[in-house]
Amino acid sequence: MPRPRSDDKRAAIMTAATQIIAAQGLSAPTAAIAREAGVSNGSLFTYFSTKADLLNQLFLELKTEMGHAASAGLPADAEPRDQLEHLWKRWLDWATANPDKRRVLALLGVSDEVTPTTHTAAGRSMSGLAAVLEWSRAEGPMADEPLSFVLGLSNALAETTIDFMIREPEHAPAHSAAGFSALWRLLA
Amino acid sequence: MPRPRSDDKRAAIMTAATQIIAAQGLSAPTAAIAREAGVSNGSLFTYFSTKADLLNQLFLELKTEMGHAASAGLPADAEPRDQLEHLWKRWLDWATANPDKRRVLALLGVSDEVTPTTHTAAGRSMSGLAAVLEWSRAEGPMADEPLSFVLGLSNALAETTIDFMIREPEHAPAHSAAGFSALWRLLA
Amino acid sequence: MPRPRSDDKRAAIMTAATQIIAAQGLSAPTAAIAREAGVSNGSLFTYFSTKADLLNQLFLELKTEMGHAASAGLPADAEPRDQLEHLWKRWLDWATANPDKRRVLALLGVSDEVTPTTHTAAGRSMSGLAAVLEWSRAEGPMADEPLSFVLGLSNALAETTIDFMIREPEHAPAHSAAGFSALWRLLA
Amino acid sequence: MPRPRSDDKRAAIMTAATQIIAAQGLSAPTAAIAREAGVSNGSLFTYFSTKADLLNQLFLELKTEMGHAASAGLPADAEPRDQLEHLWKRWLDWATANPDKRRVLALLGVSDEVTPTTHTAAGRSMSGLAAVLEWSRAEGPMADEPLSFVLGLSNALAETTIDFMIREPEHAPAHSAAGFSALWRLLA
DNA sequence: CATGAATGAGCCTTCATTCAT
DNA sequence: GATGAATGAAGGCTCATTCAT
Structure with a gap:
């Protein structure tokens, strides 16, 4: 092609x-x-x-952009908690700054049009996050769970926090902080 | 006649x-x-x-059924943690036993066809859960967050756990247990 | 039946x-x-x-009512012109007083649903008018035309006059008078 | 391209x-x-x-064609009566030669689908006729009536005459002549 | 006979995709 | 490659008529 x-x-x-x-x-x-x-x-x-092709490429592109946004400037020497918090903030910042992209990502995430292949490829963009998560949970109560499950739960917390930040922008920082501390309790 | x-x-x-x-x-x-x-x-x-009417009524009905399934047999005198665990298990049992209903609920939950009014009405079916959650988080780190936010985060954990239970039925009990302990850590 | x-x-x-x-x-x-x-x-x-049956009966009934309204109180001994004027006025009064019936009659008059049979039967209700018309035109320039044609032209003038009377109620009497004098010029 | x-x-x-x-x-x-x-x-x-759009454009087009057909070759220097007769004949010729168009025009003329805007625009195609009519009635008994009313009555006579010409083609010329003389009596 | 649920053909319009220019 | 007209399957909804109760 x-x-x-x-x-x-x-x-x-x-x-x-x-x-x-x-x-x-x-x-x-x-x-x-x-x-x-x-x-x-x-x-x-x-x-x-095809339209489905467009949708798949769009999903991949947005997810990749989101992954990059989250990982940019990651302090490689910092403690896991600090690294994770960095990712968390960047991620949530990107999402609240780009509500359209975020919404489309959410729509595509549950659509049949997006193939498993695309989902797999898109997952790769979260590998940075996955690594930090892996490290963060290593000593904690989630140590023995499949990483994918931990990733899923973390993602769910992030998405929900984002929803509330968009819905109530005046409490966005508070939601972000509360969400992160919840995540950390979950992991460590 | x-x-x-x-x-x-x-x-x-x-x-x-x-x-x-x-x-x-x-x-x-x-x-x-x-x-x-x-x-x-x-x-x-x-x-x-209208098709939209059907969709709205379906959403309401499924959500209500889910709420009832979760609340059935709730031990009113038990400790918050036990009550919450009861709700958690029933909820996840219902969802894994009814994957079609669960999937439709997920699709409708993000659809524009379902009106805010319906969402509000459907929310009422989760009031039992909300009450237990309120009680559970009262002394914990989430004590000062809006209940709706706590509810949202809890819901997110549950949905994700359900996804994994359906996807990997052989680990369903393990996922359920891990999910609940994560929830409890998040709250108390 | x-x-x-x-x-x-x-x-x-x-x-x-x-x-x-x-x-x-x-x-x-x-x-x-x-x-x-x-x-x-x-x-x-x-x-x-059937619906068509309803429509046909409705047409017949309205047309008959209109014919009766026009003919009521016809001064049998009067001059043709006076008789015709009587009919004209009654007809137009009925039509302007019953705009719904008039409109339906107009709609049905051009509809395929109304059969020729119905049209024929409905025509009978205008026999009083036809007789006076016949008499009125006997000595005039329309003497040799088919009566049905004369009837049609007269009807057309009446319908148009009614339209204007309904559209501009403030000039209704003027229109009625002008319409009648036009009719009379046409006939005699 | x-x-x-x-x-x-x-x-x-x-x-x-x-x-x-x-x-x-x-x-x-x-x-x-x-x-x-x-x-x-x-x-x-x-x-x-839209279907309604098609109907409106069709009405406009047919009415315009009819207006042009009537006005073509109008002898500008002739007497009013001759001009009017010219219009009358052309109009009736067109209508009897194009019974389908004529029928559709009649159907659309009373349909709600055709908007007032369309009716107004279509009315412009009859301006030639209106002018001759204005001139023709200037000295006659209709001198003080609104032109629109005179136009309406004339139109009604024409339509009725056309109906009879189509229904009884063998008497078409006779009907046409009788109709015109009736019109002239009405006006002058 | 009254009622209104049941039926299913039919209609306008939309839309992803193709293709002539 | 770009354009937008052409295509025709598909879908939500309506409605005259029938029929179970």
Whole structure:
């Protein structure tokens, strides 16, 4: 598959898809996405062979972006708790700063359109987080659980905390702090 | 005295909707639901004025059923921890025993078709859980957080635990136990 | 076909049909008519075997009522012009006083649902008018035209005059007078 | 440069709509119109956003065509009576030569689907007729009536005459002549 | 006879995808 | 490669009519 001519257009479609899907849900017409992106109806399909393809790539891209945002500037020498808190804050900052992306990620996360393959690939973007989590829980009560389960529980706490931060922005810092201390109690 | 509206038929549509939506997602055709329920296409609309209406009632009904299942046989004199554990187990048992209902509940929970009004009404079915949670966290680190936030975090842990129990049934009891102890650490 | 039990119900359906059709057009659901009439959905069909049947009977009844309204109190000894003017006024009075009936008559008049048979039967209610018209035009320029044509032209003038009287009630008397003098010029 | 929108196709849909609606009434399915036009079901909606839109444009187009047909070759220097007679004949010729268009015009004229805006726009196509009428009635008994009323009455005579010409083609010329002389008596 | 639930054909419109230009 | 017209399957909902009660 030769890379299509314009990366700009591809990116424009991705951005447009995020906006439109955040606003209208996954059933948003591809035509609406194309219009928002400033490309034609048909062009969308030269960049993405099907709507499902677009959705899968979008999921992967957003999840990757989220993973990078969380990991940026991670203090490699710090204590596990400090590293984890760093990740937590960055993650939540990214999510609250990008509510559209966050919403789309949530929608895609439960959609059948996103294949297991994509989910697996997307999981890789959380490997930094996974490593810190692994380290953090090593001595604690979760030491013997499957890492994936611990990751899942941690993720659930983060998502919920994000929801409340978006819903009640005036208490966002308090929610973030309370969420993190809850996570730490859970792990260590 | 015409043929009276049949509760059986209404229930059959609800059951069919659960099965079909669990299998095909929320975009499942009403015709498929009607067929599965053994009623005509048009009959569905004498019981539910709209597909959205059906979805809202289904959400309410499933959530209520879940709430009842969790609360049944709650030992009113027991310690908070025992009461909470009772709720936790019943809840997770119901969810793992009814994966279709659970999946539909998850799909509807994030759908725009379900109105805020329905969400509010459905929330009432969790009041028993809320009360026990309130009591459980009273002396702990979450004492000063909004109850809704505590409820949200607890719910997130439960949902995640359920996911893993369904995905890895052989470890279901272990997941359930680990999830509960995590919850308790979070609260007390 | 034995006469159905209740003439009241039949009449209620007719009245309701007039109101509902005036408001919603000929595509108004039979269910809406039944509801307005205070009878059940199904009962309507014991009084009228089909919707088309209802429409035909309604047309006949309204046209007959209109004919009677026009002819009532006709001064049998008066000059043709006075008799015709009497008919004209009564007709227009009835129509402006009963805009719903008038509108329904207009809708049915151009509908395929109303059969030629019904049109023929309805035409009989205008026989009084036809006679006066026949007499009025006997010496005039329309003497040799088919009476039906003269009747049609006269009817057209009346309908148009009614339209304007309803649309501009403040000029209703002026329109009525102008319309009649135009008719008389046409005939004599 | 994609396939350009085709005027032919648009015209084909209009023609098909005229035929199908003349035969089946305004409730004719859009699918039948599309099939008759030789386009797909969906294509109809790239040319007309809505069935109502199609109906409005059809009304406007037919009425405009009728107005042009009536006015073509109008002898600008002739006497009012001759000009009016010219219009009358052309109008009736067009109508009797195009009974389908005429029928559709009649159906649309009383339909709620056609908006007041469309009616207003369509009225403009009769401005030539209006001018001649204005001139014709200037010295006569209708001199003081609103022009719209005079126009309405004239229109009514024309429509009725057309009906009879179509119904009894063998007397068409006689009806046309009688109708015109009636009109002239009405005006002058 | 009254009632209103049951039926299912039918309709308008949408939309992912294809393809002529 | 870009464009947007063309396609036609699909879906939610309506409604005249029938029929069980």
